[in-house]
Amino acid sequence: MDTAERQRRYDRATSLLDDLADRDVILVAITWVDHSGITRVKSVPLRKLPDAAAHGVGASPVFDAFLLDDSIVAGRHAGGPVGDLRLFPDLDRITVLAGQPGWAWAPADRHDQRGVPHPQDERGFARAMTDRLAVHGYDVRAGFEVEWVVGQPGTDDFVPATTAPAYGHARQVELSDYCADLVAALVEQDVDVLQFHPEYAPGQFELSTAPEDPVHAADTAVLVKETVRAISVRHGLRASFSPKVVADGVGNGGHLHVSLWRDGRNLAGSEDADSFAAGVLRHLPGLCAVGSPSVASYLRLVPSHWAGAFAAWGVENREAALRVVEGRDLEVKSYDLSANPYLVVGATLAAGLAGIVDRLRLPDPVDVDPVHVPGVPRLPTSLEEAVRAFEADEVLVEAFGAEFAATIADVRRGEVARFADASPEEVARVTRWRH
Known part of the structure; x- marks a missing residue:
């Protein structure tokens, strides 16, 4: 992901802030679904949404090896403590949550720190x-x-x-x-x-x-x-x-x-x-x-x-x-x-x-x-x-x-x-x- 794309994402997220604030949004839940079918989440305060959109939110790739009970498999390509991914919220799907006052939601695409899609990103696979x-x-x-x-x-x-x-x-x-x-x-x-x-x-x-x-x-x-x-x-x-x-x-x-x-x-x-x-x-x-x-x-x-x-x-x-x-x-x-x-x-x-x-x-x-x-x-x-x-x-x-x-x-x-x-x-x- 180049600098121009990061700036575009930052500006797009910034343009959403006033409307989201008017709808009383305080936090944005950024979710992905792991290989065991559990919805995992990192959340940011509304004012940090532009930074999240441009640079992502950190999340370990260890989640690729999570089981439904939160135990971790020592897999062939996942399960270790090393590495970091970035969660990039899809701003086209950002939704104010009617059942959770104060919250908005966006699904995440998982990339590495350079902005390259993670090879085990479930949403990217779809x-x-x-x-x-x-x-x-x-x-x-x-x-x-x-x-x-x-x-x-x-x-x-x-x-x-x-x-x-x-x-x-x-x-x-x-x-x-x-x-x-x-x-x-x-x-x-x-x-x-x-x-x-x-x-x-x-x-x-x-x-x-x-x-x-x-x-x-x-x-x-x-x-x-x-x-x-x-x-x-x-x-x-x-x-x-x-x-x-x-x-x-x-x-x-x-x-x-x-x-x-x-x-x-x-x-x-x-x-x-x-x-x-x-x-x-x-x-x-x-x-x-x-x-x-x-x-x-x-x-x-x-x-x-x-x-x-x-x-x-x-x-x-x-x-x-x-x-x-x-x-x-x-x-x-x-x-x-x-x-x-x-x-x-x-x-x-x-x-x-x-x-x-x-x-x-x-x-x-x-x-x-x-x-x-x-x-x-x-x-x-x-x-x-x-x-x-x-x-x-x-x-x-x-x-x-x-x-x-x-x-x-x-x-x-x-x-x-x-x-x-x-x-x-x-x-x-x-x-x-x-x-």
Whole structure:
């Protein structure tokens, strides 16, 4: 990053100060999401935003090796005490937080001290894969479904904040003020909410947002999760996005919707879109290490739970890992919210592009629960199995680069070791309030 670019960023941030001050902003939270799916943060007083924009905020690269419980893996390319990175806030995404008075938020790009992008910057990876599709003439739009449960405070156990039925209006009635305040906060933050409803599990809700370019879709997923967390706290509640809140219960998903466009036209149903889907399907076992990246993920990813446990696709089939929404988009149902959304969109795009380049064709669709169809392969049934599939997937390893791919594998195996002797109940207990 040259001197002229630093000055441009400084001036741009300076131009934002008066408006932010008029909106009572005191601090700006600058966030990134680590390889374990935890949102990490460094914050600066508002008056220091221009300096942060021009020169970044220091943060150790050790976070690349953090596990969900804040222990650190001694990885092949991460985990040591040496080095420094700079967090550069994206001023185009700076948002005044309606659920946290006095605060604004901006997602960070991680660079080294010279301003060169860090090779393991998750947001930069999503941008690079989006650019790859653009080189081939494709635009991509993406969006996440965010599921969470709302629990009572004062206990590390999960006690649902509402006992009303699944999908029941009574659940929204019982938490009417909470639901309204949440959606109002998101709308004030310019999040385009498409749908909000109670979900299946006790105390569970789901929210969907409008499709955006992939990097901004991942940004929005982070913003939605942290807004849910903030509004929950303000209402005296706790929110969990864990893929398995209770060992014998239904978990939280984090489905990704993605569509391929060219010249303003949705390519759904075209050969290119089918090849994209075929690429995602082929690489889905390795993608599980990215989109289902925790030990708890494999307590959720089981048959006949609408979690997408089989490497199959179908039109409007909610039990297949890939659900084609006819005329609109592709939904990847096997992903959950312990995942880093930037890695999810980037890796999915890399797999889809490989399908286009190789002109892959989809197999026959599955129009029933895949558990009843002989020969339909299961997705990995453990995180270790998913990591092995990821390491063997040349497309995914090339997309990430050797260093980044190795660190992802090291972090995943660190979590496998962390829970090596744990029961499902222990896994659910430890992860319950981390995601």
